[in-house]
Amino acid sequence: MQRVLKAVGFVVWVALLLWGLSGVNQRLFGGRELANYGSYVPWGLWVSSYIYFIGLSAGAFLLSSLIYVFHIQALKPIGRLALFTAALTLLMALLSIWFDLGHMWRNYEVFTRPNFTSMMAWMVWLYSAYFLLILAELWFELRCDLAALADRGGVMGPIYRVLALGWRCPKTPEQAEACHLQSVRVMRVLGALGVPLAIAFHGGVGALFATLPARPYWHSAIFPIMFLTGALVSGGALILALTAMNRVVAGEEKRRILTTISRLVLGLLIFDIILEWAEFSIPMWYGVGHENTLLREVLFGEYWYVFWIFHVLLGSVIPIALLATRPGRPLAAGVAGGLIALTFLAVRLNIVIPGLITPQLEGLQSAYVDNRLRFEYVPSLFEWSVVAFIVALALGLFMLGVRYLPLRSHTATA
Amino acid sequence: MIAHNSMQMLETNGRDVHLPVMNNAPPAPPGAGDGVDTTRRALLQRAIAGAGGLAALFGSGSLLTAEIARAEAASVLDGADGPPANHLERMLADLDRALQKPMEQRKWVMVIDLQKCTGCKACTVSCVAENNLPPGVVYRPVIEEEIGEFPNVRRxxxxxxxxxxxxxxxxxxxxxxxxxxxxxxxxxIDYDVCIGCRYCIAACPYNARTADFGEYYNADTPEIMDYETRPNFEYGREWKREPGRHASPIGNARKCHFCLHRIENGMLPACVTTCLGxxxxxxxxxxxxxxxxxxxxxxRVMRLKEELGTEPKVYYLV
Structure with missing residues (x-):
């Protein structure tokens, strides 16, 4: 049974990768003709996936800081898994937004031609710093284990040596202990720097939308807060699902950790729903106003199911039921976490797209007819295929990481 | 000089449109030696060059338009003394005065009289032609509104x-x-720098910015016609456009610039020159x-979305 599942999983992954590669090939050498976004709805699936993936990363990272900064021992065994996940999802986010750029090879200009008023520029600087910080944390956390693995030699030996950046573990127990204590100290400092950084950059992602006066749907102070809560919910849920589904931890320890994260995610999800209630009920209460019209469209318009089926039913009701009644069971926790994490893309799509589908001036929709000048948007297969590549790539790297990286601490730190 | 430029542009268009008015201008009236008169004549010729340009746009079938422009020009030139004969002439004189000042002392504005607009969309089309706009890019659409109910309905x-x-x-x-x-x-917009993130497009409260996806109107036909691959001259530079080559302005955000390349050469924006009403x-x-x-x-003056505090420099007369 296990074998059959594995084989099926592998076939699905290969199919996803191949489909994704065809999309990326089209994107790199063809352009964006097959994308469905345009001039009036300038952002689509790729921007939505970007904020989705980067939210997963910020959430996973903040969860890891519970371990490295606040030293919550109960979660310790999944610290590396959380960090590794934060790095991978950040990579996914950066790929998504890179494929979205009209001039992909000019991205460095955000550094060479800075604009200090641009919220987007701030976000880029902050997530670049965050990326470096995650890599540094991963290195300090894994260096001793990687060095030990490298010392064992074999085919993988040189690869581990490269990953450890040539680091060699001290030989005597005293030196090893000193080295280890240094790692713990550095991790604590880096983690402590990382917490405000993660809050700032993901709040910045929300502010990127919220600061635009031209878009009443986004222009609200609750937006950056909702982005952060959403990151914690979705990132936490992803870690929950990943912990449930693989063997980094097992047995009673797994059950304990799953219970802890389940409670955490449940609480965060409920808090997120309270914020969401505020976000919807306040502009809609008296049934008048511009935002009311837009939110009505989200709830009861053509794409009502994105909200009600994906977000409410699959992403909230079922996970809440599972998390509340079966917090420690791997299957229940895995399904609940997986559902929340996956369906959060629906939340992100419902942030980006509705903000763009109303003409800024009534009548523009029919003033000049062109495919790119429509105020409607559904992602094309091509756009999905590029996202499929990103997902397949990250899944592949994750499986490799779980298989070969010392994600389960060998020489227990702290 | 400027009129000469216009002629050159027309020639490179590859169409068989001539502007006979340049060669066949009526003999100078007595006293034409004084400066005012020649300036006046130059202005008129520029206005006419614009009209000829519109004729060129519509192809050789519209040579008639050029003929009419010539006939009109001839009659205007005959009585070239006194105050400007029409608003185009006056605006060209305004433009000349402005260009003699340093750039920072000018403030370009546009005024659109909605009572005079006939909804012909010549401005939209001439803008597309002037700037060689691809599918999905439009600088000056014309919004149509229907007000009231039958039989009391207005557009x-x-x-x-x-x-x-x-x-x-x-x-x-x-x-x-x-x-x-x-x-x-x-x-x-500096096309050489823009990374194509489209944040500015999202930020514009007038939907006035669009994205160049590098598309061609003739993409699914046997041949991409030369009128689509001609360069444009936005911001006073030549921007080449070749199928299969991802070069700016492809991949950039684009928008109306009041035909900066024209005004800095003493010509009115294409939409102004071609406005039939x-x-x-x-x-x-x-x-x-x-x-x-x-x-x-x-x-009668008003501006769009004045409440946002964007201080638009396009005024409407309602």
Whole structure:
């Protein structure tokens, strides 16, 4: 049974990768003709996936800081898994937004031609710093284990040596202990720097939308807060699902950790729903106003199911039921976490797209007819295929990481 | 000199359109030696070159338009003394005065008289031709509104160029400082820098920015016609456009720039020159004697979304 599942999983992954590669090939050498976004709805699936993936990363990272900064021992065994996940999802986010750029090879200009008023520029600087910080944390956390693995030699030996950046573990127990204590100290400092950084950059992602006066749907102070809560919910849920589904931890320890994260995610999800209630009920209460019209469209318009089926039913009701009644069971926790994490893309799509589908001036929709000048948007297969590549790539790297990286601490730190 | 440029442009268009008015201008009237008169004549010729350009747009089938322009020009030139014969002539004189000042002392504004707009969309089309706009890019659509119910129904047309806001929401958002407000009031995009993130498009409250996806109207036909691959001259530079080559402005955000490349060469924006109803005016607001300064003083004046505080430099007369 296990074998059959594995084989099926592998076939699905290969199919996803191949489909994704065809999309990326089209994107790199063809352009964006097959994308469905345009001039009036300038952002689509790729921007939505970007904020989705980067939210997963910020959430996973903040969860890891519970371990490295606040030293919550109960979660310790999944610290590396959380960090590794934060790095991978950040990579996914950066790929998504890179494929979205009209001039992909000019991205460095955000550094060479800075604009200090641009919220987007701030976000880029902050997530670049965050990326470096995650890599540094991963290195300090894994260096001793990687060095030990490298010392064992074999085919993988040189690869581990490269990953450890040539680091060699001290030989005597005293030196090893000193080295280890240094790692713990550095991790604590880096983690402590990382917490405000993660809050700032993901709040910045929300502010990127919220600061635009031209878009009443986004222009609200609750937006950056909702982005952060959403990151914690979705990132936490992803870690929950990943912990449930693989063997980094097992047995009673797994059950304990799953219970802890389940409670955490449940609480965060409920808090997120309270914020969401505020976000919807306040502009809609008296049934008048511009935002009311837009939110009505989200709830009861053509794409009502994105909200009600994906977000409410699959992403909230079922996970809440599972998390509340079966917090420690791997299957229940895995399904609940997986559902929340996956369906959060629906939340992100419902942030980006509705903000763009109303003409800024009534009548523009029919003033000049062109495919790119429509105020409607559904992602094309091509756009999905590029996202499929990103997902397949990250899944592949994750499986490799779980298989070969010392994600389960060998020489227990702290 | 400028008229000569216009002629050259027409020749490179590869169409068999001549502007006979250049060669066949009637003999100078007595006393034509004085400066005022020749300036006047030059202005008229430029106005006519614009009209000829429109004729060229519609292909050789519209040679008639060029003929009419020539006939009109001849009659105007005959009586070339006295005050400007029409608003185009006056705006060209305004333009000349403005160009003699340093750039930071000019403030370009546009005035659109909605009572005169006939909804012909010549401005939209001439803009597309002037700037060689690909599918998905439009600088000046005309919004059509229907007001009232039968039998008391009216139509109103609102051309919508870039507002060239004094407090533009699109420029501070650019992560690479690729778009900025010029001292003369025009919001410019540096095509060589723009990374194509489209944040400015999302930030514009008028939907005045569009994205160039590198598409061609003839993409699914056996041949991409040469009128689609001709360069444009936005911001006074030649921008080549070749299928299969991803070079700016492809991949960039694009918008109306009041035909900066034309005005800096003493020509009116394409939409102004081609406006059949004479509804679009252009000039330097810092000049008290300019036509636009006079029109902005009208009681009928309004601006779009004034409440946002963007301070648009496009005024409408309602």
């Amino acid at each position: 109103r047309f609102i051309p919508r160029p870039c507002m060239q806001c004094d407090n533009p929401p699109c420029t501070p958002v650019c992560p690479v400082s690729a778009t900025y407000k010029r001292p003369d009031g025009i919001v410019q 004479g509804a679009t005016y252009f000039g330097d607001y810092n000049d008290n004697n300019s036509l636009v300064h006079e029109l902005v003083g009208s009681t």
